[in-house]
Amino acid sequence: MDPDVRSKAPGFCPRCGMKLVAGIPDPREYPVRILTTPRLLKPGADVQLDFRVEDPKTSKPVRDFEIMHEKLFHLFVVSQDLRFFVHEHPQMQPDASFRLGMQFPEPGVYRVLSDFYPKGGTPQLIANTLIVPGPGLKFTPAKLRADLGPQRSENLEVELSTDPPQPIAGLKTLMFFRLKPNDGIEPYIGAMGHMLAASADLIDMIHTHPFLVTDPAGGEFKQIQFNLIFPREGMYRVWVQFQRKGAVNTVAFNVPVTVLK
Numbered sequence: 645m646d647p648d649v650r651s652k653a654p655g656f657c658p659r660c661g662m663k664l665v666a667g668i669p670d671p672r673e674y675p676v677r678i679l680t681t682p683r684l685l686k687p688g689a690d691v692q693l694d695f696r697v698e699d700p701k702t703s704k705p706v707r708d709f710e711i712m713h714e715k716l717f718h719l720f721v722v723s724q725d726l727r728f729f730v731h732e733h734p735q736m737q738p739d740a741s742f743r744l745g746m747q748f749p750e751p752g753v754y755r756v757l758s759d760f761y762p763k764g765g766t767p768q769l770i771a772n773t774l775i776v777p778g779p780g781l782k783f784t785p786a787k788l789r790a791d792l793g794p795q796r797s798e799n800l801e802v803e804l805s806t807d808p809p810q811p812i813a814g815l816k817t818l819m820f821f822r823l824k825p826n827d828g829i830e831p832y833i834g835a836m837g838h839m840l841a842a843s844a845d846l847i848d849m850i851h852t853h854p855f856l857v858t859d860p861a862g863g864e865f866k867q868i869q870f871n872l873i874f875p876r877e878g879m880y881r882v883w884v885q886f887q888r889k890g891a892v893n894t895v896a897f898n899v900p901v902t903v904l905k
């Protein structure tokens with residue numbers, strides 16, 4: 645989904661292939677209610693999450709959604725210490741709610757980000773908080789150190805470089821991810837990569853997709869470029885997901901963002 649891509653006529657986004665919708669409706673937030681079963685969350689235990697999207701005007705459940713990247717509903721769950729990350733796709737139920745089974749590994753505060761596009765509305769990224777009580781529960785934001793070194797996952801090595809080398813809040817940062825080996829890299833849920841960037845205090849969360857995919861250096865690596873604007877100064881944790889030969893690779897970097905002085 646590329647919310648900045650606008651067209652005068654219905655069609656498809658030239659960048660990500662998603663359906664373009666005529667007109668620009670008022671941006672409105674659609675509240676998401678989360679029901680957990682059991683109600684009290686326990687670390688390491690199975691839990692069922694049910695998501696109900698409400699129409700902000702009528703408070704009635706929303707039933708019609710646009711498909712974004714092959715799915716009706718994308719979900720991110722991130723722990724406050726920023727160690728736990730999942731990107732899942734809850735399934736629509738007959739009553740138009742969405743359901744997902746998962747586990748929370750440890751006691752803690754979790755930010756739950758629902759990404760969906762109600763028909764007739766605008767793309768939504770709605771944050772909720774869930775608390776998993778237990779020993780060691782903390783409410784303090786994560787303290788992260790910069791970590792820009794190469795990361796390895798299932799079957800890929802990922803290197804990051806940025807332009808400017810030190811990202812500046814409010815200005816566009818080009819982020820170049822170099823993927824090795826450069827064979828068998830394929831789309832994952834409708835895009836050549838997915839990024840979630842979260843400020844260490846979990847206030848700013850950005851979900852975005854590649855701007856450009858190239859094979860520089862004679863194809864020695866695949867370069868996947870994301871462009872984004874970090875809203876504020878401070879540390880950001882940036883998760884990226886790429887698929888190679890059927891395996892999803894999730895890696896994360898800690899990116900310090902400065903201000904223009």
Ligand SMILES: [Cu+2]
Nearest residue numbers: 838839851852
């Ligand atoms: Cu995505």
